[in-house]
Amino acid sequence: MNEHPDDPDAARAAALAGALRDLIGVLKRRFREQSQLGDLTMSQVSVLSRLEREGPATVTSLAKAEGMRPQSMSANVAALEAAGFVSGAPDPKDGRQTILSVTPAFTEWIKARRAARQDWLMQALQSHFTPAEQDELARAVLLLKRLTDL
Amino acid sequence: MNEHPDDPDAARAAALAGALRDLIGVLKRRFREQSQLGDLTMSQVSVLSRLEREGPATVTSLAKAEGMRPQSMSANVAALEAAGFVSGAPDPKDGRQTILSVTPAFTEWIKARRAARQDWLMQALQSHFTPAEQDELARAVLLLKRLTDL
């Protein structure tokens, strides 16, 4: 029954790994189905919030930060440019690079959305988790980011 | 700067929601790229571990548990049957249902994999997280499952 008879540490890590993989898969589907993020995908929202949080960036740096290929990030950025939420300007110091920034249109849009409290996940967190549980989740998020940079 | 000037609770929930969405997206890509799960996808591994953990089940019940449509689960189950890891038997009490179970071939395969410690995520958890941190993650997983059943 026990796959790790002489190593309880390995047994705990294995159980946690399985639980984590299951959880991420189910949550990803749940988030997408409940999205209510306008016409934006999760990846696109991540890019926007990163640009908003960390300032202008290039396709390559965004791809690295989000753990995807530059070609894939290009597609996401193109969609955001088409939506008018991101604009690119050539880097004066390096003609190969394009500096991407959020547009005023995005700033207005996100402000209205936040004022309207339209985010399903935010409401779910507020109504089904105590402040202490939310803090616990925030700590876990920080811990899990460690896996991102391995 | 602050989108929730008169509601610090809302501000915390909004920040957590954003961080969670980003994290889930990045982790999903990371898990897939590092998979080392043989030819199996994350969804397929989830189904196998559920069948192993909870015993035989039907396509419909698995779909509900994993948060996807029965048609999508059918595809996953078909792949697992083709791989020889799952087999279906007609339910004697209800001719519409098929009872799915893991095969002895899967039991052998998973035993060998676990003995060889081939799981990237498990090793990462063991080598980069203290036992206390792993326990904290395990608690967070339980908390986040709450979002699954909303």
Add this chain to the structure above:
DNA sequence: TATTGTTATACTCTATAACTATA
């Protein structure tokens, strides 16, 4: 030569729609 970025193409995963078979 190396790096930034794009275009073209294919694959994986899941959804919707339409259907069969059993209850």
Add this chain to the structure above:
DNA sequence: TATAGTTATAGAGTATAACAATA
């Protein structure tokens, strides 16, 4: 009529390969 399941098809998201432009 309702439920379990399949097949067909389409869409979203990301990957690989090949390329152009700049460093």
